[in-house]
Amino acid sequence: MRTSWADSVANSASENATTNSSNTNGLKRPTRSTYVPPHLRNKQPSTDPHPPPHAAPAPSPVNDRAGFGGPATGSRWGGDSRPDFGRVGGYGGRGGNAWNGRSGGWDRGREREVNPFGEDENAVEAFGEQENSGINFDAYEDIPVETSGDNVPPPVNTFAGIDLGDALNENIRRCKYVKPTPVQRYAIPISLAGRDLMACAQTGSGKTAAFCFPIISGIMRGHGVQRPRGARTVYPLALILSPTRELSCQIHDEAKKFSYQTGVKVVVAYGGAPINQQLRELERGVDILVATPGRLVDLLERARVSLQMINYLALDEADRMLDMGFEPQIRKIVEQMDMPPPGARQTMLFSATFPKEIQRLASDFLSNYIFLAVGRVGSSTDLIVQRVEFVHESDKRSHLMDLLHAQRENGINGKQSLTLVFVETKKGADSLEHWLCINGFPATTIHGDRTQQEREQALRLFKTGKTPILVATDVAARGLDIPHVAHVVNFDLPNDIDDYVHRIGRTGRAGKTGLATAFFNENNLSMARPLADLMQEANQEVPAWLTRYASRASYGGGGRNRRSGGGRFGGRDFRRDGSLNRGTDYYGGANSSSGYGVPGGYVGGYGPGVTSAWD
């Protein structure tokens, strides 16, 4: 067995190269030469119609701050109109100049809906989210699924078996979704039956589509519903909330694809961006509103949006939305504005993790709901090799440097694979980014103290590989689909095992292997047991020293609850636990949450050899 992390990085990298052999230049070539983003339609051609020089092979990485690696490359606030050629994921469509207010002929061309699939519907990478392609569907038979609740509708096996309507089916075809994923097989019929739903499923498992399809279908069915005509108030029929701005953008981009030519209008609203353009979009009509909580409250208080016609409410990353920081805002939106009560609307909650105490809170928003948990494929979490190393606080930087050096030396064609480094604080993110840059590793950072332009710029530079290292706080931990992340480093471990699960789920996506390295030290004692348990459950090699820490006293309540007794059925309906384990049970199975081990895992069973990083 290999013991060096350098080998494992090399192995992981080369496997990625093999897995992706038909697309080895995915990071550097223009992925959608034929696609014109909505905000660029009907504009004068860019002064440079060709991809800029850094589109050439082996681009030199850049940083987005003055003084490191040259000037920023993004168009930022609407300067030039260069195509966002390097975009890989769905979210990047926001581009650099989405807020410039220069709608040009776009408004006038409003009767002509922009084709989000581009002119070439057969383009392989028409969208970054290829969650259904490249999956070994035979492995689905092995996926553990648990449902509970009254009269659970049976799952379907094909999209054809679901009456979603022609237009939606056509978009499913355009997305190249050949077969529903497990969460879709179960969630869509439940949702079409009008039932409330609490669903546990890994990110990357198609849950966005799982709640979007029924919503779009339902809105189409109910077309012609009369809505009030407030002076400047709009009345969306569906509301989708998410905990970060970038995630809302990503969901919006997905939903736009699904609703193309259905007549269903999707609008996104989030903070940090000028509100005027969002207001204009709303005024042009909205059926599905995707939003972050703060901006939505603003819109509600301005009476620019009313929730009284909401038929569908979806909370993505629902456990995060209902944790301490968010809960009051969510309650305000859902309970204290004009939204119809549970039972009069349909409510769907989705997350990869669902702690029991959050389930209890969430049940306030639900009516006679069905609980759905879709587990991972057998050992597919081996797609992510998890390593934990004991690193003293003072040694972290040099240790990270060692990792990056080896990764660089073992990289493909001298090109670094993408590395996502999670830290605890915003200041820590800035300082680590600066340190990496002055030590020859172009890095950028994303956290809540940066402006929204900077955040989007950072994400774009990272996604396109121009800046192959991204230092992030937990703002990037959840939901973001960033292809080609080969390595997630938990430079600072989170204090909650669920956060760890979400973080490492940024890699090992789309059937590729991923590596997750965690730095553990005496500040993380409370994570020893949950981490050791999680790794063991995911068939990872647990260092003996970690097992020793884990078996000692339980270090206070860190890591919160943990480890369901159910093994791969960690996602458990809290209603089944009755009052049995309340209070005293710490590891006893009353909880829910990350029993799946690792999000993204189910794309596995993808092919032979994926577990070989440690063979």
Add this chain to the structure above:
DNA sequence: AAAAAAG
């Protein structure tokens, strides 16, 4: 204690 989310 920190992060996120309105400005």
